[in-house]
Amino acid sequence: MRIAIASDHAATDMKAEIAEWLMDEGHEVADLGPDAGESVDYPDYGYKLAEVIADGTVEYGIALCGSGVGISISVNRHPALRCALVSEPLSAALAREHNNANCIALGARLTGIEMAKSCVATFLSTEFADADDPAGRHQRRVAKLGVPPILPDHIETHQ
């Protein structure tokens, strides 16, 4: 699979370890930064990550920061992204099954490396459950995440 990974300065060690492990497992991994030692702003990296998933460069994203909260919020600004902040594999599985999540967020200061890897492994191996849902409820809900009605006037763009 093609996977991109991004973090802030609090999670560069976890980013490096997960990236190396996924490459050993045969995945193609794009590390979007930052390098260890830089102090950065998590939204910059969350937005970069969202873009390469939204434009199809990669299939899935992994978003890391100290708690996972900040970077997960920034990724979810993009209407094509569905980023699940998790700390155990059951949530990672449900995020794929019910929400067709295309990004997983983890908190490097709160979740240990082996638990983080278990979450990522579960996330990557679990399918969206639309086939088991003949009424199409999951797909209908996921579709609504793509067309948010809330675009306030004050919004500005950097592009």
Place this chain on the structure above:
Amino acid sequence: MRIAIASDHAATDMKAEIAEWLMDEGHEVADLGPDAGESVDYPDYGYKLAEVIADGTVEYGIALCGSGVGISISVNRHPALRCALVSEPLSAALAREHNNANCIALGARLTGIEMAKSCVATFLSTEFADADDPAGRHQRRVAKLGVPPILPDHIETHQ
């Protein structure tokens, strides 16, 4: 405090219990639905909740669904919202301290009611740590969450 709470059908029991407890504690609580027994789509309730926080009707929001993933994604579509999906109080505290979160999300099928209440209590009693951050890093990062650069052409609005 003025607080709004919303959920999907998987979390109406937790919604009712948290709402009653917060009112007993002296807060003003707006329950945005759904009623027990209805099957609903979580984005509809996440978007409703985001609006009443963004327009200042309430100060904070509580977003509930089965895992917390779906409703947290929908709330975070709004650039004025910062919704943290948590399962323990440390994440709830960090979301206030570092991210100035204005909404907390919980998974009613994964987190027990007493743990959920502890998360909410910690969330409501923790201040944004901008005063302890003379360099203004937290505020700078939070500000970037308000101006997402990613507004793809395919976006449509329901309004």
